[in-house]
Amino acid sequence: MTSIAFIGLGVMGLPMAVNLKRRGHEVTGVVRPGRAHAGALEAGLAVTDDLPRAVSGADVVITMLPDTPDVRSALTDAVPHLRAGALVIDMSTIDPTATREIRARIVPESVGMLDAPVSGGEAGAVDGVLSIMVGGSKEHFSAALPVFEAMGRTIVHVGPIGAGQVVKAANQLIVAGNIQMVAEAVAFLDAQGADLPAALDVIGGGLAGSTVLERKRPAFLGRSYRPGFRLALHAKDLGIVQDTAAAAGLSLPLTAAVTQLVRALVARGDGHLDHAALLKLTEELNGRGV
Missing domain, CATH: 3.40.50.720 (NAD(P)-binding Rossmann-like Domain)
Structure with a gap:
């Protein structure tokens, strides 16, 4: 003990x-x-x-x-x-x-x-x-x-000390990018009239399957964004990625793009929602949001 x-x-x-x-x-x-x-x-x-x-x-x-x-x-x-x-x-x-x-x-x-x-x-x-x-x-x-x-x-x-935070920063940029791409896939599937649950089943069983797709599936299907991990915290984490990358002279263009989407949600008052709410913004950008 x-x-x-x-x-x-x-x-x-x-x-x-x-x-x-x-x-x-x-x-x-x-x-x-x-x-x-x-x-x-x-x-x-x-x-x-x-x-x-x-x-x-x-x-x-x-x-x-x-x-x-x-x-x-x-x-x-x-x-x-x-x-x-x-x-x-x-x-x-x-x-x-x-x-x-x-x-x-x-x-x-x-x-x-x-x-x-x-x-x-x-x-x-x-x-x-x-x-x-x-x-x-x-x-x-x-x-x-x-x-x-x-x-x-x-x-x-x-x-050594600090390495855990470096790896976590990399984890967070992968998670944010993955959520955004799944959100765009959901918007694409809906616009084409596909059976969304069935589509996510078959996608999840192939190379495009991911823990994000598995864990966030209920949020994507139900458009329910009760916070498991708040957008405000993910915005903070992506800021850490950008600051650390800038100090090392790195260019991470896709990270920059998804960071701006996350920050836009936070800026308009959605920072308390789960990061799966990237789907909410994606649908609104395509005239499909509520």
């Missing part, structure tokens, strides 16, 4: 923390009073808003927060209270350069650190089958493996 302080009990964080508890770890959720606090209590987690107290006795501190400033702030507050030998695991999706800076300037060498962003959405978090891409030392990765195994199925060490 590992003592874990889990900071960030949102759509993804809460089921991840619950799965850690189910696997026998001692988990304390760090959350302010409010909806997330009530949800954590309902799920049977121990919760507190006293971050220093929660992290001071923890073997592992996990952050699962929306953006880079949130992670930086939480770890700045937490680090002075960590015991030597503790391990910080940031499972948020943030800027890889910032991850390296946090390791160099905030988290001391006496404390281990891994960056371990995840993919799989809310469903993957609930089912404990997330893909977890881990950056940091192999020693710390090995120590954290039992923790990761409670939350994920595909768990891979991808390089």
Whole structure:
């Protein structure tokens, strides 16, 4: 059993923390009073808003927060209270350069650190089958493996600190591009009068099949965009891709195009919707939206 302080009990964080508890770890959720606090209590987690107290006795501190400033702030507050030998695991999706800076300037060498962003959405978090891409030392990765195994199925060490965030950025550009192309295929099929469920069945069984097509199928067929992963967060992630690519002098034209579509949805007030709502915009651009 590992003592874990889990900071960030949102759509993804809460089921991840619950799965850690189910696997026998001692988990304390760090959350302010409010909806997330009530949800954590309902799920049977121990919760507190006293971050220093929660992290001071923890073997592992996990952050699962929306953006880079949130992670930086939480770890700045937490680090002075960590015991030597503790391990910080940031499972948020943030800027890889910032991850390296946090390791160099905030988290001391006496404390281990891994960056371990995840993919799989809310469903993957609930089912404990997330893909977890881990950056940091192999020693710390090995120590954290039992923790990761409670939350994920595909768990891979991808390089030194920051490498997890680089791989997650690549994951996010592939996901956004895939969703957009499926959205355009759905609009094309509908315009031609094809049986959409049957068409997606046969497409899904061939080379064009994908996890996006499988997982987002209900949203595409029902035009239901309850957030599993919000467009606002995907816009943030694509911004990380563009900034990192620009720093490396890379040109990613298709990434730029889908980023603009995602940002357009966010700008008009749809940032709270699931990223499958790229279909909503695609249909509207073709005079078929409601």
